[in-house]
Amino acid sequence: MIDFLRGQVAHLETEYVIIDVNGIGYRVYCPNPYVFAKSNEPVTVYTHHHVREDAILLYGFSSRQEQKLFRRLIDVNGIGPKVALGMLAGGKPEAVVIAIQQENLAFLTKLPGIGKKTAQRLVLDLKDKLDSIGLDLNITVQSLFLDTPTVVSDEEHPAWSEAREALKALGYRDNELDHAWHELQHRVYADESVDSLMKKALQQLFKA
Structure with missing residues (x-):
């Protein structure tokens, strides 16, 4: 069983991260892959090694x-x-x-x-x-339990500006991000993290 991986982040997608461990790239499916994009240093990903008849998969997490x-x-x-x-x-x-x-x-x-x-x-x-x-x-x-997300503008939300800049660095245009934010506002919490906002925004952008 593979219990954890330690290596460099080689690639990120909305559903998985690829960790380079001594030249071997492991695809690891995560709740939020972007949590591993904060540092250029090697990261530790705690994994669950799942084996079934038609696939061998790794699921990964930022904490034990x-x-x-x-x-x-x-x-x-x-x-x-x-x-x-x-x-x-x-x-x-x-x-x-x-x-x-x-x-x-x-x-x-x-x-x-x-x-x-x-x-x-x-x-x-x-x-x-x-x-x-x-x-x-x-x-x-x-x-933790907010029955209804707080609808806020991009100026009011503390994490959206940072998430927006990160998404622009990935190549998304202002009009695409404006549209994504308009669609997201009704399901964004006031204390939502940058990582969470990026994941929600990317999911919305992929629908467009």
Whole structure:
């Protein structure tokens, strides 16, 4: 089993990162690949090595805690790697854990691929099994569970200007980014990170 990789980021896409380890490029599917683009130094990616009949895949995470949570999620009947990855892309790991522990079905059913029955199964199977993961849950719960995203302008959002400049560096034009932001505003949180905004914007840009 490949438990982690350490190497240089060779390439990034919206769904995966390619890590160069001693001249070998490993494609690793991640909740947010752009979290690994912050440094030119070698990065450590904690991985889950998934083998099935028709494919051998690597799923990667920026922390050991997120890796552990992913593995707990895929132990639940009906939750495959792609759905678990989508859950971690759609919500902070701390938010997912707290939602399960507090039986917050409203939050869980907003995550990609999670219906009411699956959310109930997550609570039933994992409610008392997540304390050992090691996430810092001593945080403001209200900051994680915002029932409705705050619609803000690009001038008002603290992270969008940085995300916009990064996207322009990738070759996107101002009119494309203006349109993407217009479509994103209704699902952006006030404390959204640059990485999260870039991922959402790229998903929107690919739809155009």
